[in-house]
Amino acid sequence: MARTVGIVGARGHTGAELIRLLAAHPGFELAAVSSRELDGQRVTEHVSGFHGELRYASLAHDELGSLGLDAWVLALPNGKSDACIASLAESGAEPVIVDLSADHRFDDDWYYGLPELTRDTYAGQRRIANPGCYASAMQLAVAPVRDLVEGPVQCFGVSGYSGAGTAPSDRNDADKLRDNLMPYALVDHLHEREVTRHLGTPVEFMPHVAPHFRGITLTANMHLRTPMERDAVEARYRERYRDEPLLRVTGDAPWVSRIAGHHGVEVGGFTLSADGRRLVVVATLDNLLKGAATQALQNLNLAFGYPEAEGIPLD
Numbered sequence: 001m002a003r004t005v006g007i008v009g010a011r012g013h014t015g016a017e018l019i020r021l022l023a024a025h026p027g028f029e030l031a032a033v034s035s036r037e038l039d040g041q042r043v044t045e046h047v048s049g050f051h052g053e054l055r056y057a058s059l060a061h062d063e064l065g066s067l068g069l070d071a072w073v074l075a076l077p078n079g080k081s082d083a084c085i086a087s088l089a090e091s092g093a094e095p096v097i098v099d100l101s102a103d104h105r106f107d108d109d110w111y112y113g114l115p116e117l118t119r120d121t122y123a124g125q126r127r128i129a130n131p132g133c134y135a136s137a138m139q140l141a142v143a144p145v146r147d148l149v150e151g152p153v154q155c156f157g158v159s160g161y162s163g164a165g166t167a168p169s170d171r172n173d174a175d176k177l178r179d180n181l182m183p184y185a186l187v188d189h190l191h192e193r194e195v196t197r198h199l200g201t202p203v204e205f206m207p208h209v210a211p212h213f214r215g216i217t218l219t220a221n222m223h224l225r226t227p228m229e230r231d232a233v234e235a236r237y238r239e240r241y242r243d244e245p246l247l248r249v250t251g252d253a254p255w256v257s258r259i260a261g262h263h264g265v266e267v268g269g270f271t272l273s274a275d276g277r278r279l280v281v282v283a284t285l286d287n288l289l290k291g292a293a294t295q296a297l298q299n300l301n302l303a304f305g306y307p308e309a310e311g312i313p314l315d
């Protein structure tokens with residue numbers, strides 16, 4: 001029997017991707033999609049590729065529990081998920097909750113779900129914090145050589161403007177972004193702390209937003225304890241990600257234009273300084289997919305015992 005899932009924050013960029021993925025998944029039934037702005041409107045009018053009669057509903061927090069769903073995905077802005085979580089707990093419902101926001105990525109009571117790096121620590125938790133989009137790219141770019149790295153890793157990131165959500169800001173303003181690359185939060189970005197915590201090595205992160213809609217490119221600069229050769233570095237990455245259906249190791253540096261709309265991550269472009277002590281690696285992923293919705297589906301699959309990549313188009 002299919003497990004029922006609801007989405008709160010379903011109008012947003014990540015919500016739309018989740019709708020597509022969940023609607024096509026054989027083991028899940030998309031049972032409720034909450035949006036205040038689209039209350040009563042048919043999902044088919046807003047999400048291309050979706051078929052069916054489902055309509056958005058503006059659900060009050062205290063209505064969520066009474067729906068008796070098996071899982072809720074919270075795709076709300078940061079700082080908004082706790083009210084839903086508290087209402088669900090008060091109602092006595094104990095659904096699996098996957099939170100796309102940053103609100104529980106630092107909370108040890110929640111499982112931090114970056115499957116390729118953390119699935120071995122999953123112990124049946126029903127509360128899952130979905131990692132950030134840049135944070136996923138950084139961790140996957142560094143993890144295979146983390147034990148060789150000395151000192152902080154510098155990460156230069158560029159995101160498409162869908163990363164800034166739908167609430168109007170400079171970072172999703174088409175006029176301000178035209179012919180532009182917009183630096184922001186150049187120290188102390190939340191993802192800097194998220195990666196430093198979960199990877200266990202300090203990261204210095206410099207994010208930028210660009211005029212394209214979707215996709216992140218992340219360039220990681222690492223200083224190595226002992227000199228390495230390029231082939232050995234690449235072999236390490238290939239070995240680490242050999243059995244990962246969503247990870248592709250490439251010789252050349254991956255391009256963000258080629259990852260948009262795809263569910264996986266590309267890592268490559270391994271480049272060493274002449275003394276073999278400085279390594280640069282590039283990772284790309286689609287912020288709305290592997291950076292958010294696809295990762296949420298991997299986590300739901302894990303929580304309900306389905307194969308982790310079930311319902312995820314692999315290409």
Ligand SMILES: NC(=O)C1=CN([C@@H]2O[C@H](COP(=O)(O)OP(=O)(O)OC[C@H]3O[C@@H](n4cnc5c(N)ncnc54)[C@H](OP(=O)(O)O)[C@@H]3O)[C@@H](O)[C@H]2O)C=CC1
Pocket residue numbers: 008009010011012013014015034035036037038074075076077078080100101102131132133162163164165166167287288291292
């Ligand atoms: N965009 C991205 O690339 C990524 C986003 N994330 C995280 O996922 C979450 C969702 O992001 P994204 O889809 O981009 O966001 P959007 O801004 O596109 O959508 C936010 C959604 O939340 C609802 N919402 C907005 N404000 C409130 C509020 N005050 N109370 C209740 N509902 C509200 C909106 O619907 P309505 O107003 O109709 O109710 C909308 O559906 C965020 O926490 C973000 O940080 C994570 C990784 C990547």
Ligand SMILES: CC(=O)N[C@@H](CCC(=O)OP(=O)(O)O)C(=O)O
Pocket residue numbers: 100101102131132133134159160161162163164165171190191207208209
């Ligand atoms: C371009 C842009 O603004 N990107 C967002 C990151 C995407 C996001 O939604 O943040 P989480 O992944 O932490 O949830 C930011 O820098 O805050």
